[in-house]
Amino acid sequence: MxxxxxxxxxxxxLDCIVFGFDGENLKLLLIKRKFEPEKGNWSLxxxxxxxxxxxxxxANRILFELTGxxxxxxxxxxxxxxVDRDPVERTISVGLFALINIHAHDQDAARAQNAYWINLDRRPNLIFDHNKMVDLALEKLRYKAAMHPIGFELLPDKFTIPQLQKLYEEIYNEPLDRRNFSSRKILSTKLLIDTGEKNEKSATKKAILYKLDKEKYQKQFNSFHYFISPGKN
Amino acid sequence: MxxxxxxxxxxxxLDCIVFGFDGENLKLLLIKRKFEPEKGNWSLxxxxxxxxxxxxxxANRILFELTGxxxxxxxxxxxxxxVDRDPVERTISVGLFALINIHAHDQDAARAQNAYWINLDRRPNLIFDHNKMVDLALEKLRYKAAMHPIGFELLPDKFTIPQLQKLYEEIYNEPLDRRNFSSRKILSTKLLIDTGEKNEKSATKKAILYKLDKEKYQKQFNSFHYFISPGKN
DNA sequence: CCAAAAGTGTTTTTGTTACACCCATGG
DNA sequence: CCATGGGTGTAACAAAAACACTTTTGG
Structure with a gap:
């Protein structure tokens, strides 16, 4: 052999940094370890x-075990x-950056792994080098989401422009102008299809529900879209 | 244990995709294998x-062995x-993307590894999945160089704006407008310092030699600079 | 009928593109 | 003195930012 x-x-x-968005906050799927080493502590x-x-x-196997x-x-x-990243034994770890629709995942699968969704701004200390992994993943999310349409991966199949905006505001921790965000940045990409439906949950004016044009999405995935203005020096 | x-x-x-630029062409540092498996064939x-x-x-060790x-x-x-990427034995390979100043490397070290600089547009077929690695590395080079000042890594310590432009033209395989490239895109980044010297090799008007402002370079490394207009859809 | 959220249009400012002229050098 | 390559400025255009008003809805 x-x-x-x-x-x-x-x-x-493989270690998975799994992001989700519940409509209000960006969240991480973390494990409260039921096994050694570091039993009882938080990890990826x-x-x-x-x-x-x-x-x-x-990667697909492990993500399936976690999310169904x-x-x-x-x-x-x-x-x-x-060399010492895992104190038990020398281990090379491939960090995976994953985005999921938080409403679609299998809660039982997550519970079986003792996994919980934790708000990013309340994340606990993690074992080994997992804090570093999360930091890097967050950096990558901010980097990519500014120019590539990956944010949609975090939303339900049907979503409104205000929901999308809230997501971006969470990712970047800063408010965005509704008028510029809506018409220019998003609809100009032509990635969204008006489903004709409205968000019935809203207590005020009901927003239009859009869905992703999956075909265009695949094609344009590697092209640039300025969802967010590029970073400041 | x-x-x-x-x-x-x-x-x-670890497999290294090493790029160099000789002033004319983008090159890859490739190995003509003196050992099995695939003796006599090209590889990273x-x-x-x-x-x-x-x-x-x-990574540092292997890059040192190769380049000195x-x-x-x-x-x-x-x-x-x-699973089958290496037919000899299951091997996980971390691909490294490296940029070097082709004039600074140790030719003897390279020769000891049977390594040669090959023009990118004449690259031979490589063993295993190394072709895929090179494709991906080239994509990454194009992606990053459009917005981050990594091109400087491929140039000598002192270089002229026309040299830098030639490099970008090689990376993207398309001509760039000298007037727009020079003043706006490059000098506006304030990353270059006029050394006061001129390129004595030139047969015509001697171009100004610049060097990188290393301090600013470190600080701005992760900021965006539009060296090249973002890709078309 | 009014408070709260959603939708849209216009002006200003900024950055990008396209283009033309002058300068320095070696032969 | 001229061919070659280097340096700089400006006008036209496109994109982003700033900003204000109208619409829908439930209570």
Whole structure:
């Protein structure tokens, strides 16, 4: 089985930084550990990559165990490989950045993992180098969401422009001008389709429910859209 | 040594996608393999991560072996983990994206590895999934260079605006307007310091040699600068 | 009928693009 | 003295920011 004469074999783990948005706050899906090491402390959801399992495959497996969802949006964040990052044994960890529709996930699956949605601004201290992973993931979310339409991954299938705006305000922690946000930034992308329906929950004027034009979304995914003005120096 | 009861131990490799620019063409540093597997074929420079060595440390070691340089600019590209990506043995490979000043590297070190600088537009077929790695690295170079001042990593310490422009033209494979490039895009970033010297090699009017304001460069590294207009849909 | 939230249009300001002229150098 | 490449300015255009009014709804 071991055919290369040199080279050391190491544990390879995946750790998932899972973001959600409940309409009010940005949240992280975190595990209250029921097992050693660090039992009782908070951590990211993770798992080891098996020998007969590709990295993508392992990512999908672990995200499914956690959320009960098969089509989670994720991408690699970074691979973490400090010698002492896991005090139990040398482990290389591939950090995964995942965005999910918080309303679609399987609550029982999450409960089975002892996972909870925690507001980002109340996140607890995490084990190992998981704090660093979350910091980096948040940076990446802010970076990507400014120019790529990834925010939609966090919303229900049908959503309103004000909901989308609230999401962006949460991501960047700053208020956005409704008039500029709505007409120019969002509708000019032509990514949204008016469903004809209205948000019946609203107590005041009911907002139009849009859905994503998935075909255009796929095509334009790597193009630039200025949802947010680029950072200041 | 193995303290986790479950989890498989796998080989972890690093593969380096090293870009250089000779003033005319974008180049890749590739290895003509003197060893099995795939002896005689072209590949990226790589190596295994040792048990007592952090990922960064391993990256620096391998880049040093290849280039003789200690302070190479690199970042993680992506980690590749398909089950069959290495036919010899299951290996997870962390792809590294590196930019070097082609004139500063140690030619003897490169020769010892049987490494050659190959023009990007003449790159040979590479072993394993290395073609995919290069494709992704090129995409990343184009993506990042459009907004972040990473191009400087490919140039000598002192360089002229026309040299910088040539570099960007090579990266994007399209001509840029000299007048717009020079004054507005580049000098407006205030990242360049006029050294007072001129490029004596030029046969015509000698261009001003600039150097990077390293302090500002560090500070502004993550800010946005529109070196190139964002992609078209 | 009014408070609260949603929808839309216009002006100002800023940045990008397109384009033309002058300067320095070596042969 | 002229061909080649380097340096700079300006007008036209496009995009972003700032800003104000009207509409819908439930209570």
């Amino acid at each position: 071991d055919k290369y004469a040199h080279g050391e074999r190491l544990l390879v783990a 959801m993770g798992g080891f990559v098996e020998r007969n399992e590709g990295l993508e495959e392992a 969802l098969r089509d989670v949006y994720f991408e690699q964040l970074q691979t973490f490989g400090d | 193995d303290k986790y009861a479950h989890g498989e131990r796998l080989l972890v490799a 420079m790589g190596g295994f991560v040792e048990r007592n060595e952090g990922l960064e440390e391993a 340089l200690r302070d190479v600019y690199f970042e993680q590209l992506q980690t590749f983990g398909d």
